[in-house]
Amino acid sequence: MATLLSTAQNYRGAGLNTYSHQLLRHLPQRNSQFRWLAYVGDANYRARPGLSLRQPRFSTQRPFIRILWEQLFLPQAARRDRLSLLHGLAYAAPLLGHIPTVITVHDLSFLLFPEAFRPGNRLYLSQMTAQSCKRARRVIAVSQATANDLTQLLGIPRTKIDVVYNGVDSIYRPLPAAEVAAYRRQAGWPERFLLIVGTLEPRKNHLILLEAYARYRRSVRQPLPLLIGGGKGWGYDEIFERVERLGLEPHVHFLGYVPLPTLPWLYNAASLFVYPSRYEGFGLPLAEAMACGAPAITTSSSSLPEVAGDAALIVDPDDSDALAQALVDVLNDPDRQEAMHAAGLAHISRFNWAATAEATAKSYTRALELQDG
Secondary structure, three states, X not given: OEOOOOOOOOHHHOOHHHHHHHHHHHHHHHOOOOOEEEEEOOOOOOOOOOEXXXXXXXXXXXXXXXXXXXXXXXXXXXXXXXXOOEEEOOOOOOOOOOOOEEEEEOOOHHHHOHHHOOXXXXXXXXXXXXXXXXXXXXXXXXXXXXXHHHXXXXXXXXXXXXXXXXXXXXXXXOOOHHHHHHHHHHHOOOOOOEEEEXXXXXXXXXXXXXXXXXXXXXXXXXXXXXXXXOOEOOOOHHHHHHHHHOOOOOOEEEEEOOOHHHHHHHHHHOOEXXXXXXXXXXXXXXXXXXXXXXXXXXXXXXXXXXXXXXXXXXXXXOOHHHHHHHHHHHHOOHHHHHHHHHHHHHHHOOOOHHHHHHHHHHHHHHHHHHHHO
16 A cells, blocks of 8 residues: 655655655565555556556545545455455555555654644544554564554554564665766765755754754864755754854755755765754665765664664764764764775665565565464
């Protein structure tokens, strides 16, 4: 069930959309014992070999219409298509009917950061996720941290949860230095720079980063500029106000939403990637940047230590002084940067979508075995 999948190139096409695209691409390649069928709302989506598509007879772009189709019409379609199992790729599955389900939960930000969601959206996600997980045969969490949240916040038994990490697409890799330099010049990026990529919203912790960046600039002779990539989410006005208050306008550059084809070049060009988020179900930008060889600093929050391993420098998400010192320490030590580059490449190689698809198929098998039993 991939009704949220979109072929649009905008910031809403990240995260959940990447997960949907990659699973639909890799599952048929990894496991031929199943017949693969996807319910997709985007009429522009083209299936890979081995995957059949079903599309609603009417547009499901509007959330209310999509929910209505998923809950009322999808159970009928599942019976007609004689499905043995239905996978809800993002939090929800039909609550009616008797078809067994698997649910993927990417994070529980709607419970931990309720102010970030419209009341109706928050209520729907909270109720639908809880009911879908309780009804499901198996629940897939994209990290151990998300699995822990599921147990603590929704009471889902740990024995019912399969932790299946997201992958990193092969487009995220070290690129030839000369080509990166040429792309950087064409794009107008500085020769050396710090980088953060993430939606402009409080959870991504841009304010702490800006405070740390201001301290870093006062601590070194030739500080690097800061590039901020990401579309506007909510609460972003305070980010621009903080840049102005700290006098950082000449040194901080907002790139807006960065299209997917540009991201590998941007990660490769960065001298240091900083991801100070307060909460992530997985944290794909961190994994993608490390896969491109960028030395990285992140925080001890939620799933980020799982993604970073020992290859990135980890600081407290509320400690701007520690983050400022980390910026100084890494950027003043070329040998450390090179070591982080090598360690990041080795560590992130474990996160690949083929492995994600294989582990997901194993979760399906467990769900079907429970049905048969």
